[in-house]
Amino acid sequence: xxxxxxxxxxxxxxxxxxxxxxxxxxxxxxxxxxxxxxxxxxxxxxxxxxxxxxxxxxxxxxxxxxxxxxxxxxxxxxxxxxxxxxxxxxxxxxxxxxxxxxxxxxxxxxxxxxxxxxxxxxxxxxxxxxxxxxxxxxxxxxxxxxxxxxxxxxxxxxxxxxxxxxxxxxxxxxxxxxxxxxxxxxxxxxxxxxxxxxxxxxxxxxxxxxxxxxxxxxxxxxxxxxxxxxxxxxxxxxxxxxxxxxxxxxxxxxxxxxxxxxxxxxxxxxxxxxxxxxxxxxxxxxxxxxxxxxxxxxxxxxxxxxxxxxxxxxxxxxxxxxxxxxxxxxxxxxxxxxxxxxxxxxxxxxxxxxxxxxxxxxxxxxxxxxxxxxxxxxxxxxxxxxxxxxxxxxxxxxxxxxxxx
Numbered sequence: 001x002x003x004x005x006x007x008x009x010x011x012x013x014x015x016x017x018x019x020x021x022x023x024x025x026x027x028x029x030x031x032x033x034x035x036x037x038x039x040x041x042x043x044x045x046x047x048x049x050x051x052x053x054x055x056x057x058x059x060x061x062x063x064x065x066x067x068x069x070x071x072x073x074x075x076x077x078x079x080x081x082x083x084x085x086x087x088x089x090x091x092x093x094x095x096x097x098x099x100x101x102x103x104x105x106x107x108x109x110x111x112x113x114x115x116x117x118x119x120x121x122x123x124x125x126x127x128x129x130x131x132x133x134x135x136x137x138x139x140x141x142x143x144x145x146x147x148x149x150x151x152x153x154x155x156x157x158x159x160x161x162x163x164x165x166x167x168x169x170x171x172x173x174x175x176x177x178x179x180x181x182x183x184x185x186x187x188x189x190x191x192x193x194x195x196x197x198x199x200x201x202x203x204x205x206x207x208x209x210x211x212x213x214x215x216x217x218x219x220x221x222x223x224x225x226x227x228x229x230x231x232x233x234x235x236x237x238x239x240x241x242x243x244x245x246x247x248x249x250x251x252x253x254x255x256x257x258x259x260x261x262x263x264x265x266x267x268x269x270x271x272x273x274x275x276x277x278x279x280x281x282x283x284x285x286x287x288x289x290x291x292x293x294x295x296x297x298x299x300x301x302x303x304x305x306x307x308x309x310x311x312x313x314x315x316x317x318x319x320x321x322x323x324x325x326x327x328x329x330x331x332x333x334x335x336x337x338x339x340x341x342x343x344x345x346x347x348x349x350x351x352x353x354x355x356x357x358x359x360x361x362x363x364x365x366x367x368x369x370x371x372x373x374x375x376x377x378x379x380x381x382x383x384x385x386x387x388x389x390x391x392x393x394x395x396x397x398x399x400x401x402x403x404x405x
Contacts, residue, residue, distance in 0.1 A: 168192070255298075354369070
C-alpha cells in the first residue's frame, strides 16, 4: 500500500490536490482518491514522499497523518482476516474495502458540501455568476466553521442540530484568531438558506435520515431598501454620456427593466420569437411563476433599436450581471443618486409605476410582476384577458410618456 499526491510539474499555490491510495497485489494495481480535505498547493512542501506523511507539526496536517495511519492499520487488519484467501483477491477488492467501506456513512460534511457546489451549483447554467458566488461563500463559511471547531472528519450522519446551532453561533460571533467578523442575522439567514439544499439533496438520495436544518429560520428585520423616484429615473434617462458612450447600452437595459419589471436573467434571455403581437408570456426562472404583459411603446422602441444587431435572436445585448451592476453604480453616481443602483432597483420601480399608473386589480398586478397568487382558486378559474392587459398597457404607457418628456 502506498500514499501519494499527484501534482503537475508547476504547482499552483491557490489550487488544491488530493491524496491518493495505491494498492499493488499480484503484479496488478488499483488507485483511488482518499476522502480527505484536499491539500493546498502552498502546503505540498510539507509532504514527505518517502515517508508518505506530512513532515509538519501543524495541527491540521498532523490530523491527516493520523487518518493515514488509521487507514494503514485497517489495511493490515484486512490482510490478517483474509490471510487464507488473499491470493485470490484483486487489488480493487482491497482498495474498495479501504475507500468505499460504509461510504455513505463515512462521507464528511466538508466533502458533501464541496461536491454539492462542484456538481450541482457550478454547472447550473440558469444560475447567475453572482448567485454561484453566494453559494460558494456560504459553503466556505460552513467548511471554515468545521475546521475551526476541529470537525473536518465529521460525517454527514454525525452532523446534528447541535452542530447547526454551533454554526449559527459561529456566524454571529467575531473570531479574532482567524480574522472573522460577526455577521448580522440577515446575512446568517442567507448563508443558512444556501446550505440547506446540500442536506436536502443528501436526504433525497437517502444518504441521511433527516435534514438538521429542516424548519430552521434565523429571524431578522428586513432592511428597508431605497426606492428610485421618478425624478431620479429622469436624471438617468437624461444623463450626458457623450464622454462615456459605453454606458448607453447599460442605461438602455436598465430602462427596459424599468418598463417591464422583468428580472435581469429573464430579460436578457428574451428572443424576438418570444414576442407575439407585442405581448410576452414567460415563466420566471427564479420562481417558475408565469408573467404576462403587453409591451408599452417605450419598451418596443428599445427592442427596435437593437433589432438585427444581437446574435441568437436576443432582443437585448448580453452583459454579465456583475458588469451590469458595476456600471449601474457608476451611472447612479453620475446621476447623483445617493444609493447604489442595481437591476433589482428597476423591478421595484416598475412595481411603483404600476401603482402610479392607477392599476389596482391584484390579479393584473400579479400577472405583470410574475408574483405567486395568494389565492390558488383564482389561478385555476380566473384568466386575465388580453383586453384587461391592453388597458394596463395603456395606463403604463401614459405614465412612462410623462416621465420621458
